[in-house]
Structures are given as structure tokens and as C-alpha cells.
Amino acid sequence: MPSSYTCDCGATLSSGDELIRESRPTGRSWYCRYCRTPVPGSVGERLAHREDGSPTDRRP
Numbered sequence: 001m002p003s004s005y006t007c008d009c010g011a012t013l014s015s016g017d018e019l020i021r022e023s024r025p026t027g028r029s030w031y032c033r034y035c036r037t038p039v040p041g042s043v044g045e046r047l048a049h050r051e052d053g054s055p056t057d058r059r060p
Helices: 041-048
Strands: 019-024 027-032
Touching: 019 041, 027 041
Parallel strands: none
Antiparallel strands: 019 027
């Protein structure tokens, strides 16, 4: 699986830091931090677990 996602605006998203997460009654919605374009849920979940330098990094 690719380690990054290219948004429609041209930004390369590679970690959860570059996403905006909004909780909804039916689950979570993910958006590009730069242009607020919706990002597919599977991509958002995958990137949210990528290394971002925080103490909760889940990447080996």
C-alpha cells in the first residue's frame, strides 16, 4: 500500500498531521489540511497511524 496520498489540490499527504478529522455519528470523515477536500476514509485511517513524531506513533 502506498505510504502517501496525493490530494486533488496537489498536496502529498503522508501523515495524520496533514489531515483534519471530524467525528460524525456514522464514523469519521477525513479532509486535506490544506484545501479541505474530502480524503477517502481508508486513506485517512492509514495515514493517521503513520509516524508523526508524537508519543503515540504506531509505526514500527
